[in-house]
Amino acid sequence: MFASIGSHGSVRGLVVRSEPPTGHDSRAGAWLVWTLDPANSPDLMKALAPHWRRPAADVAWVGEGWRHLVEECHRKVSARFPDYELLNIKQKYGVLAFLASPRPWSRGTSTWTDEALELEQIIREYTRRSESTCEYCGAAGELRDSRTMHLTLCDRCEARFSDPPRPGQD
Ligand SMILES: [Zn+2]
Numbered sequence: 528m529f530a531s532i533g534s535h536g537s538v539r540g541l542v543v544r545s546e547p548p549t550g551h552d553s554r555a556g557a558w559l560v561w562t563l564d565p566a567n568s569p570d571l572m573k574a575l576a577p578h579w580r581r582p583a584a585d586v587a588w589v590g591e592g593w594r595h596l597v598e599e600c601h602r603k604v605s606a607r608f609p610d611y612e613l614l615n616i617k618q619k620y621g622v623l624a625f626l627a628s629p630r631p632w633s634r635g636t637s638t639w640t641d642e643a644l645e646l647e648q649i650i651r652e653y654t655r656r657s658e659s660t661c662e663y664c665g666a667a668g669e670l671r672d673s674r675t676m677h678l679t680l681c682d683r684c685e686a687r688f689s690d691p692p693r694p695g696q697d
Pocket of ligand 1: 661668682
């Protein structure tokens with residue numbers, strides 16, 4: 528459940544959730560999910576807009592440190608698959624998950640095609656790069672898997688954010 532949605536000032540998109548993610552320690556209380564959204568990434572959201580499977584989303588559930596990865600991934604995917612369909616962009620187990628299909632879905636089409644494999648190969652490069660890129664600031668980072676919510680962070684952001692990150696820390 529979203530307690531509030533917005534962006535602080537002109538930069539950091541964030542969503543404050545009152546409930547922890549599934550499987551997360553429920554004692555954690557309110558925590559943060561970083562987002563790319565129309566407030567902090569207007570050009571990117573405009574570029575992604577035609578690709579969302581209906582209903583269209585206007586948010587990518589990753590921090591601004593990964594904006595360039597999402598932008599590059601989108602550019603590369605759309606160069607090969609101009610009408611690719613976007614299902615979700617999020618952080619999963621601390622790394623970028625760019626969930627897409629090569630063409631708009633229609634009933635009866637197989638999802639296990641050569642094109643789907645090719646798409647996966649394009650996306651994989653950006654997932655791999657996210658493994659060493661701080662999700663918050665974009666500096667060199669590493670997976671912090673001792674956290675209850677896995678995040679890829681640089682040393683500075685690792686020291687800065689509690690586990691999980693809380694409102695008011697960014
Ligand atoms: Zn950082």
